[in-house]
Every structure is written in C-alpha cells, then in structure tokens.
Amino acid sequence: MDLLSFLAKYDDTLKNSFIESTTFRDTSNRIQNELIKCTADVEMDHIKSEIKKAPFVSITLDETIDVANLSQLSIVVRYVLDGIPQERLLGLLDITSERTADTMLKIVCDIISGLECGSKLVAQSYDGAAVIAGHLGGLQSKVKEKYKHAVFVDCIAHRLNLVLSRSMDNIKVCKVFFLTISSLVTFFSKSSKTTRALDIHVQKRFPKVAPTRWNYNGRLVQTVFQYRDALIHFFHDVWDNKEI
Structure with a gap:
C-alpha cells in the first residue's frame, strides 16, 4: 500500500485509479496475492530455463525460527551459467509441524522433479535441525541414494x-x-x-x-x-x- 501510494504521486493514471475507481483498486489481499503468484510463476519459468542450460546444479536448505516462532525452510539452488555462478531463492516453507528426514526428502525430490534437473544435481547442503545433516539417518544419505552424484557439503558457518x-x-x-x-x-x-x-x-x-x-x-x-x-x-x- 505504501509503495502504491508513493508511485501514485508520480503516475497520474494510477492516481486517478485510486480516486475514481469503485470496483478495482489493486489493493485487496486477493488481488495482491494473485499478482505475487503471477510474478513468482514468471520467475520460476525463468529459473527453469536457466537450469536447462546449466551443466550442473546444487541445492541448499536452511531452517530457522522466525519472529512468530515458526520453523521456516529456505530453498536455494545454485548453478553456473556461461561461467558465472548463479544463486536463486525458490521460496520458504513452514515446517513447524514436521521436520523429519523423510519429509525433507520429499521436499527435495519435489523441487528437483519440478526443475527437471535430477541428472545435474552434484551437491547438497543443509543447516538447522540435526536430522537434516545426520550422516546415517539424515537427509543427506537419503538424497544420495536417489541422486548418486549429490555430494554433501557441510555449512562452514555451522x-x-x-x-x-x-x-x-x-x-x-x-x-x-x-x-x-x-x-x-x-x-x-x-x-x-x-x-x-x-x-x-x-x-x-x-x-x-x-x-x-x-x-x-x-x-x-x-x-x-x-x-x-x-x-x-x-x-x-x-x-x-x-x-x-
């Protein structure tokens, strides 16, 4: 809302829309969520097109607690395109209710399947809950079983x-x-x-x-x-x- 109000000061069309429109003002939460989803879909298509050109891909998951005391899982992929490393944030997931290695495995598999880059996955890195990076029963060994070339890289900060x-x-x-x-x-x-x-x-x-x-x-x-x-x-x- 603040951003729209600011832009309206310099855009007469947007300003008139706020003043004169009675049915469509672009400020309802439903419309804003739809616009955000459309933007996300366009960005995801762009990332997929880049990954198709990339020779290999790595995935990073990081779990942390937000101000509402909910466990948020950030999902990031890295790849090299034309010799330049690229890093893309795919999204955040609420995993407060379920943080087992099997649940994390399903998340990883869904991401890799959606990006169609299973044969290109060469590295995996995780931080947060102990179940994520456990050597035997953790996520890294389960991912390695499905994607043979996905080497686990520990978090240096961790x-x-x-x-x-x-x-x-x-x-x-x-x-x-x-x-x-x-x-x-x-x-x-x-x-x-x-x-x-x-x-x-x-x-x-x-x-x-x-x-x-x-x-x-x-x-x-x-x-x-x-x-x-x-x-x-x-x-x-x-x-x-x-x-x-």
Missing part, C-alpha cells in the same frame, strides 16, 4: 558455531556463565505467568538459544546486559514479595 560452543564447554567459568544465562530463557518461558511478569517489569523478552547457533548466545548476552538493572530489580521483588 562448523564455526560448533567450534565456539565446544570450546566454551571446556572452559568451566564460561560453561557455568552460559548455562546460568540461558536458564533465564527457560525460567521466563516455563509459564504464561512468568512471561507476563517479564513483559510488565522488564518490557523485553529474551531471544531463544540454540546449541548450534553461537550468534543466539551473543544476542542473549547483549539483552541481559542491556536490561540488567531491570532484571535485578525484578528478581529482588520476586524474592521479597514471592510473586512467582
């Missing part, structure tokens, strides 16, 4: 996160520090009463922590440091008044 996490586990002071600070997340998320108390007294919720994402720990430390005075005051009130 490796760095694991190195940092394991290093901190071997330093007692650091291990105790991160266990203590992560327990705050558990404490304030165990019930709606503690969550509401956090919203009232601190007015800031803690970011979730994950063992394979070091940046999550960094965000948590920064949040606790920024709101440490409010947290200290809150816990003093809890101790004195036994509110929770």
Whole structure:
C-alpha cells in the first residue's frame, strides 16, 4: 500500500485509479496475492530455463525460527551459467509441524522433479535441525541414494558455531556463565505467568538459544546486559514479595 501510494504521486493514471475507481483498486489481499503468484510463476519459468542450460546444479536448505516462532525452510539452488555462478531463492516453507528426514526428502525430490534437473544435481547442503545433516539417518544419505552424484557439503558457518560452543564447554567459568544465562530463557518461558511478569517489569523478552547457533548466545548476552538493572530489580521483588 505504501509503495502504491508513493508511485501514485508520480503516475497520474494510477492516481486517478485510486480516486475514481469503485470496483478495482489493486489493493485487496486477493488481488495482491494473485499478482505475487503471477510474478513468482514468471520467475520460476525463468529459473527453469536457466537450469536447462546449466551443466550442473546444487541445492541448499536452511531452517530457522522466525519472529512468530515458526520453523521456516529456505530453498536455494545454485548453478553456473556461461561461467558465472548463479544463486536463486525458490521460496520458504513452514515446517513447524514436521521436520523429519523423510519429509525433507520429499521436499527435495519435489523441487528437483519440478526443475527437471535430477541428472545435474552434484551437491547438497543443509543447516538447522540435526536430522537434516545426520550422516546415517539424515537427509543427506537419503538424497544420495536417489541422486548418486549429490555430494554433501557441510555449512562452514555451522562448523564455526560448533567450534565456539565446544570450546566454551571446556572452559568451566564460561560453561557455568552460559548455562546460568540461558536458564533465564527457560525460567521466563516455563509459564504464561512468568512471561507476563517479564513483559510488565522488564518490557523485553529474551531471544531463544540454540546449541548450534553461537550468534543466539551473543544476542542473549547483549539483552541481559542491556536490561540488567531491570532484571535485578525484578528478581529482588520476586524474592521479597514471592510473586512467582
């Protein structure tokens, strides 16, 4: 809506359409979704035409939690066209309810089948849930059974996160520090009463922590440091008044 309003300032036809039209203004959610779908179909046809010319293709899936606490799976393909690497985002899928290796395998197979590039698939890379990159029962071995040339490539950023996490586990002071600070997340998320108390007294919720994402720990430390005075005051009130 903001973009359309902005464009209407410089386009008299669009401006008059907003002012005079009573039936078709291009602003209904149905029309906007149809326009988005049409654009997506055109882009997908373009990607398919490029992949037909490419000698090989790789696929990358990355799972993360969004602000609504839903697991979103991003789907990306990479290929080389005329000597230039190309990377295309195909879309995002909500996999909150089902994240098994078999479900992921079906997603990969549907993508490869839709792009008609099974014989060109030479690499696969995943990050997120442990089931995705597991060596024996995970997705990579299942994909390799169907596409023999699809070599698994580990995520370098994921490796760095694991190195940092394991290093901190071997330093007692650091291990105790991160266990203590992560327990705050558990404490304030165990019930709606503690969550509401956090919203009232601190007015800031803690970011979730994950063992394979070091940046999550960094965000948590920064949040606790920024709101440490409010947290200290809150816990003093809890101790004195036994509110929770």
